[in-house]
Amino acid sequence: MAGGIGSRFWPKSRQSMPKQFLDILGTGKSFIRHTYERFAKMVPAENFLVVTNLKYKDLVLEHLPEIGEKQVLCEPVGRNTAPCIAYAAYTLMKQNPDAEMIVTPADHLILNEDDFRAIIAECLEFAADRGVLMTVGIKPTRPDTGYGYIQVSDSQPISKVKCFTEKPDLELAQVFLQSGEFYWNSGIFVWTVRAIVEAFEKYLPEHHSLFSGVMRAIGTEAERNVLEIAYSECRAISIDYGIMEKADNVYVRCGEFGWSDVGTWGSVYQHSRKDRYANAIPEKGCYLYDTRSSIVSLPKNKIAVISGLKEYIIVDTDDVLMICPRAEEQNIKKFIDEVKFNNGDKHI
Known part of the structure; x- marks a missing residue:
């Protein structure tokens, strides 16, 4: 399926x-x-x-x-x-x-x-x-x-x-x-x-x-x-x-x-390798300061500098950036609905 x-x-x-x-x-x-x-x-x-x-x-x-x-x-x-x-x-x-x-x-x-x-x-x-x-x-x-x-x-x-x-x-x-x-x-x-x-x-x-x-x-x-x-x-x-x-x-x-079932970003976080501060991040391109228990997903060849976040989801793509507390990932469908209402399907 x-x-x-x-x-x-x-x-x-x-x-x-x-x-x-x-x-x-x-x-x-x-x-x-x-x-x-x-x-x-x-x-x-x-x-x-x-x-x-x-x-x-x-x-x-x-x-x-x-x-x-x-x-x-x-x-x-x-x-x-x-x-x-x-x-x-x-x-x-x-x-x-x-x-x-x-x-x-x-x-x-x-x-x-x-x-x-x-x-x-x-x-x-x-x-x-x-x-x-x-x-x-x-x-x-x-x-x-x-x-x-x-x-x-x-x-x-x-x-x-x-x-x-x-x-x-x-x-x-x-x-x-x-x-x-x-x-x-x-x-x-x-x-x-x-x-x-x-x-x-x-x-x-x-x-x-x-x-x-x-x-x-x-x-x-x-x-x-x-x-x-x-x-x-x-x-x-x-x-x-x-x-x-x-x-x-x-x-x-x-x-x-x-x-x-790897159904959410939270479950990806659980199954990902983490650094000594419990962050699940790409092998290259991610610079974290005072950031813990977060998951970061970046496009290839993209650099991210992140400071001061605790337990966040940060997902960057070519046309969308989402920054969301891990505890609120159930709101992602609400985010999608609002983006779709204001911008149509091009980012969905």
């Missing part, structure tokens, strides 16, 4: 070049490239599908030259994760009804990739034998209010899901952490194509009807037109709300493998 615009990483992430195509962590590779290489050790190149927005098709092919043009499924408009997953699932259903399917966002960080692949292999085996829907849960390390939570029914590595809970407030997140029964919802799923298509038919019948039509049109002259009609008519809904929270055959494999 590679269609998001990564607005929480503005002004670095833009509509023209969103987060999944950026090297925000300074590793030398984009998020989508890391994701491809992570799975390439267990999935042949010809078995990858990337669902993205039509305007990002060329970017996907640029970052993943190993895949073919037909492996990039282009949504005419974003409709959240359920339609995105339906598009891929019904495409696979036409190609190979017996296929197994791994669903992953294109922009996550995973540090212990061997452990992660071992867990995915367990999920594939479990789901193939039982026809269940599986998700991957992450053992929480703190009472984070930015993640959804999964409650498990027992302490086994693979457990039936009791319930899903959307992002809780801090008090409830602390209760979840102390109970030991709750795991972060990674948004990574494993199932057979037949199992997820059956789930769409049962829990999202309108999506099933629309994407069955898309499936019949794949490879014909009507494909693009049918797809556009389906997206114009289908409800925008997440796979969690639409199916996972309703289904009675959902299991979770819980694990620890150094996962983060």
